[in-house]
Amino acid sequence: xxxxxxxxxxxxxxxxxxxxxxxxxxxxxxxxxxxxxxxxxxxxxxxxxxxxxxxxxxxxxxxxxxxxxxxxxxxxxxxxxxxxxxxxxxxxxxxxxxxxxxxxxxxxxxxxxxxxxxxxxxxxxxxxxxxxxxxxxxxxxxxxxxxxxxxxxxxxxxxxxxxxxxxxxxxxxxxxxxxxxxxxxxxxxxxxxxxxxxxxxxxxxxxxxxxxxxxxxxxxxxxxxxxxxxxxxxxxxxxxxxxxxxxxxxxxxxxxxxxxxxxxxxxxxxxxxxxxxxxxxxxxxxxxxxxxxxxxxxxxxxxxxxxxxxxxxxxxxxxxxxxxxxxxxxxxxxxxxxxxxxxxxxxxxxxxxxxxxxxxxxxxxxxxxxxxxxxxxxxxxxxxxxxxxxxxxxxxxxxxxxxxxxxxxxxxxxxxxxxxxxxxxxxxxxxxxxxxxxxxxxxxxxxxxxxxxxxxxxxxxxxxxxxxxxxxxxxxxxxxxxxxxxxxxxxxxxxxxxxxxxxx
Amino acid sequence: xxxxxxxxxxxxxxxxxxxxxxxxxxxxxxxxxxxxxxxxxxxxxxxxxxxxxxxxxxxxxxxxxxxxxxxxxxxxxxxxxxxxxxxxxxxxxxxxxxxxxxxxxxxxxxxxxxxxxxxxxxxxx
Numbered sequence: 001x002x003x004x005x006x007x008x009x010x011x012x013x014x015x016x017x018x019x020x021x022x023x024x025x026x027x028x029x030x031x032x033x034x035x036x037x038x039x040x041x042x043x044x045x046x047x048x049x050x051x052x053x054x055x056x057x058x059x060x061x062x063x064x065x066x067x068x069x070x071x072x073x074x075x076x077x078x079x080x081x082x083x084x085x086x087x088x089x090x091x092x093x094x095x096x097x098x099x100x101x102x103x104x105x106x107x108x109x110x111x112x113x114x115x116x117x118x119x120x121x122x123x124x125x126x127x128x129x130x131x132x133x134x135x136x137x138x139x140x141x142x143x144x145x146x147x148x149x150x151x152x153x154x155x156x157x158x159x160x161x162x163x164x165x166x167x168x169x170x171x172x173x174x175x176x177x178x179x180x181x182x183x184x185x186x187x188x189x190x191x192x193x194x195x196x197x198x199x200x201x202x203x204x205x206x207x208x209x210x211x212x213x214x215x216x217x218x219x220x221x222x223x224x225x226x227x228x229x230x231x232x233x234x235x236x237x238x239x240x241x242x243x244x245x246x247x248x249x250x251x252x253x254x255x256x257x258x259x260x261x262x263x264x265x266x267x268x269x270x271x272x273x274x275x276x277x278x279x280x281x282x283x284x285x286x287x288x289x290x291x292x293x294x295x296x297x298x299x300x301x302x303x304x305x306x307x308x309x310x311x312x313x314x315x316x317x318x319x320x321x322x323x324x325x326x327x328x329x330x331x332x333x334x335x336x337x338x339x340x341x342x343x344x345x346x347x348x349x350x351x352x353x354x355x356x357x358x359x360x361x362x363x364x365x366x367x368x369x370x371x372x373x374x375x376x377x378x379x380x381x382x383x384x385x386x387x388x389x390x391x392x393x394x395x396x397x398x399x400x401x402x403x404x405x406x407x408x409x410x411x412x413x414x415x416x417x418x419x420x421x422x423x424x425x426x427x428x429x430x431x432x433x434x435x436x437x438x439x440x441x442x443x444x445x446x447x448x449x450x451x452x453x454x455x456x457x458x459x460x461x462x463x464x465x466x467x468x469x470x471x472x473x474x475x476x477x478x479x480x481x482x483x484x485x486x487x488x489x490x491x492x493x494x495x496x497x498x499x500x501x502x503x504x
Numbered sequence: 505x506x507x508x509x510x511x512x513x514x515x516x517x518x519x520x521x522x523x524x525x526x527x528x529x530x531x532x533x534x535x536x537x538x539x540x541x542x543x544x545x546x547x548x549x550x551x552x553x554x555x556x557x558x559x560x561x562x563x564x565x566x567x568x569x570x571x572x573x574x575x576x577x578x579x580x581x582x583x584x585x586x587x588x589x590x591x592x593x594x595x596x597x598x599x600x601x602x603x604x605x606x607x608x609x610x611x612x613x614x615x616x617x618x619x620x621x622x623x624x625x626x627x628x629x
């Protein structure tokens with residue numbers, strides 16, 4: 001329906017204009033009918049007046065004719081008429097003459113010819129009668145009367161009356177027809193107006209209702225949380241379409257906001273879960289060396305207090321184990337502190353010149369027990385860095401290498417750990433590769449994040465808190481360098497660290 | 505004759521050495537395993553009186569090994585004490601749910617552990 005494509009205002013204007021037009025048409029028909037009725041009344045009044053005049057004139061003419069006949073017959077007896085009688089007669093003639101003019105005023109185009117015919121002969125008749133009275137007392141003058149003029153007058157008067165009647169009849173018929181027609185038109189127009197107005201209003205209500213219903217359904221779906229729903233904007237125009245568009249825009253904004261919120265919540269939940277996992281892992285990692293420290297210490301205490309033989313070698317071994325476990329604890333605590341310093345922005349860089357080859361050898365020596373633990377072999381290539389000093393943060397470079405090297409030892413069994421160090425083009429390159437378990441691409445993507453290990457089983461199987469690589473990545477960043485990872489499952493991993501040889 | 509042997513399942517050399525020596529000093533015969541799979545085999549053949557099971561193990565971890573042990577009618581009756589550095593409340597529940605009879609966290613409270621071991625061995629006697 002066309003109204004559905006119009007705006008609410010346009011629909012109301014259209015309906016109002018249609019109703020006003022229908023009303024104007026009704027008024028016009030009514031005015032036409034009223035005009036026809038007043039015409040009819042006027043014509044009736046004229047006709048009545050004319051008929052009365054005709055009768056009066058006829059009466060006057062007849063009376064005057066008889067009086068003139070009598071006077072004409074009496075003239076032989078030579079009886080004069082008194083002047084009062086003559087004045088009266090003249091007054092009567094004047095009255096008839098006035099009536100004639102009155103009748104003339106009532107005549108119209110159709111009756112004018114008949115009236116002129118009558119007026120001519122009747123004027124002659126009145127003149128003759130006037131002369132008759134003028135000359136009546138003067139016997140010398142002729143008072144001859146022509147009967148033909150009177151007859152002609154009466155005759156013409158009758159013709160005029162007939163004509164008038166015919167015209168009145170004709171006009172009344174036309175007027176009657178007009179009244180009938182206007183009445184009919186008025187009734188039909190009135191009924192049609194009501195019908196059309198009702199149809200218009202019902203259509204308006206129905207289409208507007210349908211539009212509002214669509215809006216309501218849409219808004220209800222939004223309310224129920226279905227933010228992917230869109231109200232059909234093309235079904236309407238104007239204000240309702242604007243409203244639908246506004247609702248749709250609102251829904252889209254809400255959808256975006258909701259997805260942002262969900263994303264933020266998911267991120268927060270993931271971060272929270274990672275922290276919980278981290279805490280659990282830290283707890284586990286702290287407890288393992290503590291178990292050895294406390295266990296061996298209690299055992300030594302027991303041995304000392306039960307008074308039995310002292311095995312000095314055994315006790316030396318036990319104390320070494322306690323110290324080793326203590327250092328392990330210290331490393332772990334340092335890692336956690338380092339990361340928290342990095343995260344709060346309190347980690348500073350101190351540059352100093354140092355020999356890189358020497359540093360690599362130092363680290364590899366220190367970690368040789370770890371290398372031996374899983375029966376791994378070391379392949380060390382430092383020729384390209386020999387006797388070269390670089391200006392960087394030695395402690396951080398040392399930790400980078402330590403973390404990468406201990407990871408390589410941890411995730412490789414009966415394999416080879418290769419450490420390459422070189423300096424060229426103002427870059428110090430350090431790479432640590434192993435022939436260990438490697439990582440999938442998915443694991444590689446996450447492995448530099450703090451608290452994250454390749455998978456949740458990693459700490460179970462290999463220990464660690466998931467801090468080592470996060471620290472490596474952060475330190476490389478701070479020193480103006482990069483760390484890159486190449487790996488595939490079961491084929492080992494390779495970490496390439498590239499650092500500038502001087503301060504950035 | 506009820507078996508008073510204790511099976512210690514622990515992959516960490518240091519901790520295994522320490523516990524073995526302390527249990528021996530307390531007069532308990534100790535046999536050891538380094539992974540879950542070996543532990544199950546030893547349980548079937550040696551039928552120890554009680555098992556001390558670390559949960560973080562290679563090949564077959566302590567959780568799965570305990571579950572398997574409890575479904576094997578030949579060894580299901582052997583009490584298993586979980587020994588783990590996983591000390592969160594959820595870890596204890598998890599250990600009990602897979603079928604452990606007791607739960608001890610590391611660092612180990614040795615007298616408390618001994619009391620639990622004697623309790624289980626006494627129940628057998």
